């Protein structure tokens with residue numbers, strides 16, 4: 001018999017999981033890039049990887065304090081954004097797409113290769129960097145919470161930091177997007193030549209947007225590794241596409257969209273994987289092995305997202321009025 | 328300029344703009360824009376090859392010529408949207424060569440586009456506010472501190488509403504620009520250009536595709552720019568409009584300036600007829616043909 005309580009309680013845990021927060025941050029960054037500025041960044045996985053490795057390497061190889069490691073990650077992603085943006089932001093939008101997808105793969109392969117195994121841990125990645133962050137935890141040791149949301153002090157600490165960051169950055173994004181800066185950014189999305197003709201340095205604004213959204217992704221990458229270890233295989237192009245799926249699910253040019261999109265994505269994913277795994281166990285799906293079942297959840301999530309995009313193409317929080325005019 | 332000129336059906340023409348004989352590249356008493364040897368080729372095609380041209384300050388100058396004459400390309404070159412193979416040009420005494428488009432705009436030279444560029448998913452009011460120069464809140468580090476820019480933004484909004492009212496777009500202020508008609512978008516683009524108090528406004532075919540009901544209002548707005556002390560350079564195919572509002576006409580054909588002069592006199596210049604006839608001869612598409620025939624008829628009407 002299927003243990004529905006277990007499936008639902010696992011799914012409910014994703015509501016506040018650090019992974020959900022991490023993806024929400026990355027999607028919020030993409031909202032700045034794609035939703036507001038119209039930049040096609042297909043390398044968000046690269047920015048996340050820089051957050052993960054920048055943080056872990058700073059601590060493991062150089063013994064940096066937490067704040068130093070965070071700054072290294074942010075610095076690395078600013079440099080990465082400059083390298084991506086300087087040659088491409090003057091060109092047509094598709095150049096950025098190609099360059100970002102390639103650059104993110106180069107980063108991942110660099111982290112995977114054995115050449116730098118001493119620093120990057122190559123394919124097996126890095127662990128043992130959590131001490132500094134755990135030391136900052138003001139919560140006394142123990143177990144807290146109720147029902148499915150019962151965690152130890154460290155797990156609560158990650159959740160509190162992760163979701164605080166989500167709230168702060170969502171607020172910041174909301175503030176800047178309703179400012180004159182946001183007006184220029186949205187104007188660039190609509191027609192950058194028109195904005196140029198009004199005396200705005202479009203190139204500089206696009207660069208600012210690329211850096212800012214990239215830093216969001218990098219912070220997401222740091223939150224992502226706090227409950228697990230750093231594994232290069234996590235930073236494949238499919239990661240970027242999951243973040244895009246979250247963004248489109250929630251609404252590309254919205255603040256709440258990426259956050260709620262991430263929550264829905266992870267709750268659904270957990271629900272489907274729990275359901276499929278137990279259904280196979282219970283012999284409901286005799287044609288399927290456990291391994292195949294693990295893959296099936298992505299197919300089901302894909303279908304769920306397709307349905308939402310077909311029947312609500314502006315995303316959950318998007319404005320229907322805007323969509324009526326999309327070419 | 329006298330400030331009491333109001334848009335009327337018989338606009339006050341500005342005369343005495345040139346020095347010596349009117350002709351291609353002739354000097355002006357007070358030029359605002361001067362271009363020298365500006366050339367732009369696309370592969371084997373020379374789109375623009377202007378030896379010398381001056382645009383008179385404080386007047387309305389029409390740039391006419393058959394399709395493909397290079398008018399839009401010249402606009403792009405002058406405003407930094409395209410780079411010439413060679414040449415130099417200056418605006419208000421400052422060289423514009425190698426100056427990027429956004430800096431050209433900041434200097435007070437604002438242009439509009441042949442294909443309207445309204446920002447579709449911005450409201451009409453946001454379109455307008457984007458046009459204002461020197462906004463404090465356009466800096467990322469100040470943008471999330473509204474108290475730094477709120478006051479200026481309110482002033483910009485008041486100005487935008489005032490201009491929108493003049494252009495009879497104020498009732499649309501909260502609508503997306505995408506919901507406007509083609510003519511209203513042309514109006515919006517012109518209105519937006521005024522937000523930065525430009526000294527020279529360059530309009531590329533402001534009347535193209537505009538519903539006749541709006542043409543008169545557009546004409547009045549162009550005349551109004553002059554009465555407010557701005558210089559206007561516009562591309563137009565409609566000879567009636569050119570004759571009606573232009574103080575000076577520059578004629579381009581095959582990339583070159585072939586004639587210049589007072590709107591009534593220049594139409595009698597054989598070079599102008601040749602320009603349109605020449606283009607007519609090797610024109611390749613039907614629509615261009617009929618348009619040129621139309622223009623020719625008007626030119627001939629005018630001579631009689």
Ligand SMILES: Nc1ncnc2c1ncn2[C@@H]1O[C@H](COP(=O)(O)OP(=O)(O)O)[C@@H](O)[C@H]1O
Nearest residue numbers: 369372374392393394395396397398399400401
């Ligand atoms: N980007 C371009 N690439 C190639 N040829 C171009 C380009 N832009 C304009 N041309 C050519 O330059 C000539 C002048 O075009 P244009 O300036 O648009 O003329 P007009 O505005 O006077 O109708 C035309 O023959 C046109 O085909």
Ligand SMILES: [Mg+2]
Nearest residue numbers: 398399400441
């Ligand atoms: Mg043209």
